[in-house]
Amino acid sequence: MFQKILIATDGSENSKRAAKAGIEIAKNFGGKVTALFVADPRRYFMGEVSYNIADEVMEGIKNEVMRxxxxxxxxxxxxxxxxxxxxxxxxVEGHPAEEIIKMGSDMDLIVVGRIGLTGMPKFLVGSAADKIIRNSKVPVLIIS
Structure with a gap:
């Protein structure tokens, strides 16, 4: 049933719990796990960045996100x-929800945390999780 499981992680406590749950499901069904981290340097900025950031600063931010x-x-x-x-x-680098949906299209299940590192809940789930739920063609398991 769940042979190919995508676990989206951002290092948050919710995503750590999501990873454990996804791994447990894979173990129970004899499946395989793909762990995905989407490097999104934009999360370091509040709102839209409408000014130029020095290349060195942006490179430093990207390196930190990759770490x-x-x-x-x-x-x-x-x-x-x-x-x-x-x-x-x-x-991968990109917008988390979009990259998770894209990679998840070949999976049997996507497992994500309810709220990620931004820590800003939007009603019951974070904005990325909400977008994944609404746009995924495969089942999505939200862990809190």
């Missing part, structure tokens, strides 16, 4: 290893 992604992936990797579940790791 966060690698740290988030290490946690998922440890959990998958303990559960003896096959894991593929992917770090």
């Amino acid at each position: 966060e992604g690698e740290a988030a992936m290490r946690q998922v990797e440890e959990d998958a290893k303990i559960a003896a579940v096959s894991l593929e790791k992917k770090i």
